[in-house]
Amino acid sequence: MLNYLKDSRELLLRFFDSFFLGLDADYRKINRWGPDVLARMNSFVTGGKMVRGSLVRLTHDMSEGTHGDEAIAAGAAMELFQAAFLIHDDIMDRDVTRRGKPSVHAQYAEVAENEAVDDSLHIGEALGICAGDVALFLAFEILGTLNVNGEIKGKLLYNFCRELEYVGLAQMADVYHGAGRDAVSRENILALYRYKTGRYTFSLPFTAGLILAGRDDAVIEQFTLLGEKLGIIFQIKDDELGLWAHEEELGKPVGSDISENKKTLYREILFERARDDDKKRLLKIFGNKKIGPGDIGYIRSLLESSGTRNEVENLTNRFSEEVRTIIRSLPATQPLWKDRLLELLDYNRQRTK
Amino acid sequence: MLNYLKDSRELLLRFFDSFFLGLDADYRKINRWGPDVLARMNSFVTGGKMVRGSLVRLTHDMSEGTHGDEAIAAGAAMELFQAAFLIHDDIMDRDVTRRGKPSVHAQYAEVAENEAVDDSLHIGEALGICAGDVALFLAFEILGTLNVNGEIKGKLLYNFCRELEYVGLAQMADVYHGAGRDAVSRENILALYRYKTGRYTFSLPFTAGLILAGRDDAVIEQFTLLGEKLGIIFQIKDDELGLWAHEEELGKPVGSDISENKKTLYREILFERARDDDKKRLLKIFGNKKIGPGDIGYIRSLLESSGTRNEVENLTNRFSEEVRTIIRSLPATQPLWKDRLLELLDYNRQRTK
Numbered sequence: 001m002l003n004y005l006k007d008s009r010e011l012l013l014r015f016f017d018s019f020f021l022g023l024d025a026d027y028r029k030i031n032r033w034g035p036d037v038l039a040r041m042n043s044f045v046t047g048g049k050m051v052r053g054s055l056v057r058l059t060h061d062m063s064e065g066t067h068g069d070e071a072i073a074a075g076a077a078m079e080l081f082q083a084a085f086l087i088h089d090d091i092m093d094r095d096v097t098r099r100g101k102p103s104v105h106a107q108y109a110e111v112a113e114n115e116a117v118d119d120s121l122h123i124g125e126a127l128g129i130c131a132g133d134v135a136l137f138l139a140f141e142i143l144g145t146l147n148v149n150g151e152i153k154g155k156l157l158y159n160f161c162r163e164l165e166y167v168g169l170a171q172m173a174d175v176y177h178g179a180g181r182d183a184v185s186r187e188n189i190l191a192l193y194r195y196k197t198g199r200y201t202f203s204l205p206f207t208a209g210l211i212l213a214g215r216d217d218a219v220i221e222q223f224t225l226l227g228e229k230l231g232i233i234f235q236i237k238d239d240e241l242g243l244w245a246h247e248e249e250l251g252k253p254v255g256s257d258i259s260e261n262k263k264t265l266y267r268e269i270l271f272e273r274a275r276d277d278d279k280k281r282l283l284k285i286f287g288n289k290k291i292g293p294g295d296i297g298y299i300r301s302l303l304e305s306s307g308t309r310n311e312v313e314n315l316t317n318r319f320s321e322e323v324r325t326i327i328r329s330l331p332a333t334q335p336l337w338k339d340r341l342l343e344l345l346d347y348n349r350q351r352t353k
Numbered sequence: 354m355l356n357y358l359k360d361s362r363e364l365l366l367r368f369f370d371s372f373f374l375g376l377d378a379d380y381r382k383i384n385r386w387g388p389d390v391l392a393r394m395n396s397f398v399t400g401g402k403m404v405r406g407s408l409v410r411l412t413h414d415m416s417e418g419t420h421g422d423e424a425i426a427a428g429a430a431m432e433l434f435q436a437a438f439l440i441h442d443d444i445m446d447r448d449v450t451r452r453g454k455p456s457v458h459a460q461y462a463e464v465a466e467n468e469a470v471d472d473s474l475h476i477g478e479a480l481g482i483c484a485g486d487v488a489l490f491l492a493f494e495i496l497g498t499l500n501v502n503g504e505i506k507g508k509l510l511y512n513f514c515r516e517l518e519y520v521g522l523a524q525m526a527d528v529y530h531g532a533g534r535d536a537v538s539r540e541n542i543l544a545l546y547r548y549k550t551g552r553y554t555f556s557l558p559f560t561a562g563l564i565l566a567g568r569d570d571a572v573i574e575q576f577t578l579l580g581e582k583l584g585i586i587f588q589i590k591d592d593e594l595g596l597w598a599h600e601e602e603l604g605k606p607v608g609s610d611i612s613e614n615k616k617t618l619y620r621e622i623l624f625e626r627a628r629d630d631d632k633k634r635l636l637k638i639f640g641n642k643k644i645g646p647g648d649i650g651y652i653r654s655l656l657e658s659s660g661t662r663n664e665v666e667n668l669t670n671r672f673s674e675e676v677r678t679i680i681r682s683l684p685a686t687q688p689l690w691k692d693r694l695l696e697l698l699d700y701n702r703q704r705t706k
Contacts, residue, residue, distance in 0.1 A: 026515075030548060031541075033525040088486065092479035117532045118640070126445035126528045129482060133441065134521040136486070137514045140493050144510025150503030157497025161490045162379075168487040172386040175479045179470045188384075195383060287471070 001343030008054030008075070013046055015076045019142070037131050040104060041138070044087075045079050047099040049353075053079040055205035056212070058344075059223060062337035065213025070146045074156070074208050080139035081164060085171070087132035091125050092175050093260055100251035104128050148212065156211050163204045170196035177263040183271065184263040190232065193265075197238070198231025199224070219331060226326045226341075233319050234348050236312060239264040241353065243300060249353045255296045261287030266303060266312055273306040320345060354696030361407030361428070366399055368429045372495070390484050393457060394491070397440075398432050400452040402706075406432040408558035409565070411697075412576060415690035418566025423499045427509070427561050433492035434517060438524070440485035444478050445528050446613055453604035457481050501565065509564050516557045523549035530616040536624065537616040543585065546618075550591070551584025552577070572684060579679045579694075586672050587701050589665060592617040594706065596653060602706045608649045614640030619656060619665055626659040673698060 020042045027034030053075030060071035089095070090103035097103060102110065108131070109124025117123055143157055170192050177184050177192075206223040241250055242257040243266065257264055267286065274282060282302075285295045303309045327341045373395045380387030406428030413424035442448070443456035450456060455463065461484070462477025470476055496510055523545050530537050530545075559576040594603055595610040596619065610617055620639065627635060635655075638648045656662045680694045 027522070030519050030522045031526045031544065033522045033529075037522065037525075084486075088482050092482060094475075112529070112532065116534070117529065118534070119532050122447075123528060123532045127525050129441050129445060130521045130525045130528070133437075133489070134518050136489055137517045137521065141511060141514035141518070144497075144514060145507050148503075150501075150506055153503060153506060154498050158494060161494035161497060164490045165487050165494070166383050168483045168490065169380070169383045169386045169390065172390075172480050172483045173384045175476060175483070176386075176465070176470065179465065179472050179476045181469070181471070191384065 001340045001347055004058065004340060005049075005051065005054045005347075008057045008072075009050045011057070011072050012050050012053045012076055012079065015072050016042060016046060016079075019076065023138075033127075033130075037134050040107065040131065041080075041083060041135055043101075044099070044104065045076075045083050047101070048079065048082065050075075050079055052082055052201055052205050055202065056209040058340065059206045059209030059215075060213045061209075062333055062340075063210060063213035063215050063219075065209070067148060067212040070148055071209055071212050073142050073146055074212060075205065077139040077142040077160075078205050078208065080135050080142070081160075084132040084135035084139070085167065087128055087135065089171065091128050091132075092171075093178075093256070095252065095256060097252050100248075104131055152211060152214070156208060159207050159211065160204065163199055166195045167200045174262070178261050184268065186265065186268055189263060189265050189268055193232045193235040194228050197235040198228040200231070201227075201234055202230045203227030222326065222330060226323065226330075229319050229323045229326065230345065230348060233316055233323070233345070236265060236316055237348060237351060239266055240312075241351075243296075243303070245352065251353065255291060258286055258296065258299060259289050259291050265315070266308060269311055270299075270303055270306060270308045273308055273311075274302065278302060278306075316349065320349065354693045354700055357411065357693060358402075358404065358407045358700075361410045361425075362403045364410070364425050365403050365406045365429055365432065368425050369395060369399060369432075372429065376491075386480075386483075390487050393460065393484065394433075394436060394488055396454075397452070397457065398429075398436050400454070401432065401435070403428075403432055405435055405554055405558050408555065409562040411693070412559045412562030412568075413566045414562075415686055415693075416563060416566035416568050416572075418562070420501060420565040423501055424562055424565050426495050426499055427565060428558065430492040430495040430513075431558050431561065433488050433495070434513075437485040437488035437492070438520065440481055440488065442524065444481050444485075445524075446531075446609070448605065448609060450605050453601075457484055505564060505567070509561060512560050512564065513557065516552055519548045520553045527615070531614050537621065539618065539621055542616060542618050542621055546585045546588040547581050550588040551581040553584070554580075554587055555583045556580030575679065575683060579676065579683075582672050582676045582679065583698065583701060586669055586676070586698070589618060589669055590701060590704060592619055593665075594704075596649075596656070598705065604706065608644060611639055611649065611652060612642050612644050618668070619661060622664055623652075623656055623659060623661045626661055626664075627655065631655060631659075669702065673702065 020038050023038055024035065027038055056075035056078055057068075057071045060067065065071065086098060087104045090098055091105050095103055096106040105124045105128030107124075108127035109121050112120035112123040143160060144153075146153060146156070148156070173188075173192055174196060203224040204227070206227050207220050210220050210223060239257065242254060245254055247254045271279060271282065282299070285291055285299065288295075323345050324342065327338055327345075330338065330341075373391050376391055377388065380391055409428040409431055410421075410424045413420065418424065439451060440457045443451055444458050448456055449459040458477045458481025460477070461480035462473050465473035465476040465480075496513060497506075499506060499509070501509070526541075526545055527549060556577040557580070559580050560573050563573050563576060592610065595607060598607055600607045624632060624635065635652070638644055638652065641648075676698050677695065680691055683691065683694075
């Protein structure tokens, strides 16, 4: 599976090379921001792991579809959507680092600062909002001009739009939960993981590949469910990395979920299990912008000693079992592909960034 | 023309009624923000004049196309794009009023404030960014599922995406100019008007209607040029209204272009013509967030006495002549339609909001 992801990433990189090159002349005509946005976007999308984009190709290829080039293009669109969301999210979360570099709005704030433009932080955010919007339009340009028949194109676009709308709504819940003082139930947290990560990161690219390959709705439903479960595991891993990863490898600050008071599953279970005196201390740490390594260390050890880490591990094991059951029940395909899906589960659980 | 716009608006309102109703059940399943966004979006889009949406129908109908329903739907998508841009723009410009009501991010800041959520202003902005994104996806959902053949759909989506990308780039220039201290040349100002307003507000809906009606590229080019010129006139009128309109009728604060230091044509010509002592005073007013009626009154009278208002009027007359020439040269159509386009020019020049 890792080789398959690596090969797919290569194909996506090649697509982006010629895609951005093809836009260059037109964009230069508009204003200085035309080539500027293309360069930053190219650097941004090619700096990611491109898992989402690769998954479009995966389900297309395992269905032996005939739209290989279009699956790469749709995968590239998927990566541009992800870029747009990350650019907008970083503004909402005030994150200044992403993929090991300054986040896009932070880059723009620096441009404004260097050119002695007033109000440079706000201008950076404003330019970031615009750049994210442009990334969305570029993604739709790719999808809208795919060389597929009208029925496939309509179905594909409908699926993308609906899921992206739901991601937007889930992001609203995420932002609002982060700022709110109330606890968020496990049920609501899992609902958020389902829409913001599961359906978006896995079900959507799975579905895109299947639609391109002309598969029927029953198969799409199975893969949608598979994607939801894989996505919840992926998100829990993301939360885990946000607490325990090596910062350099992760490419963004460890502990930012704590200072942003993200209502993760770890946090919720920790509060369910913590003693009153620990709770008091935790309430002072979560949502505090100025936490240090000591605070993170304290939370890490409490996650272990309270049994929280163990409980989350058990939950992940349960979801993993469900994933294996779904993979076994998928329609007949070459064993190779089922193995790859199982490897995707392992990758999801073992990744370090 | 006014009657035609009114009728089109009615048809768009009817479309939106059933569109939002059709989304309601699915959106309710996601979270509290699903129905919330739909309600705010419905109120927002139906509060506008819907000129852009109506223009899609106009060029489709004057071409005697057979996609009447699709022209209304594409017009509705146009209005949703506009809603998304306005929601994002208001965050960038820190405008808290729009269409006579609190702007969307200001509404969300109030929700957060009322529910004792921390950092309510920022949370309002974050929710506004998301709501704008959702509006974009809804617009693409409409376009992606139009009942037209694959060729028309591809051409339509390509056109929409490219122009929207350029609007994003033009908005970046606009934001950046506003914050910068340097003068912006007339040429750059007109280039901005062309992409941010002309091609987007007129050429794009014109083109959408023509594509739906199956018109060829030569006609689309003529209408694109017509749209650019009409749009520059529209933008100059917008600038004029921002200086001289009645605030209640306009639905947003008069003078905000001054406090935001927008590099309008009026501002540029005023600085070209002002005496040194006036220039000093002007520099203290433009970009100042705390200007009062006295400052606006001073600028108004200087715009008159310096001959700036007159020069802009002459420029507008020149563009109007060019518009009339293009309309006369359009391919043969019933005289009624050419008259309507001429009335659109008049409307553009005479509107009071």
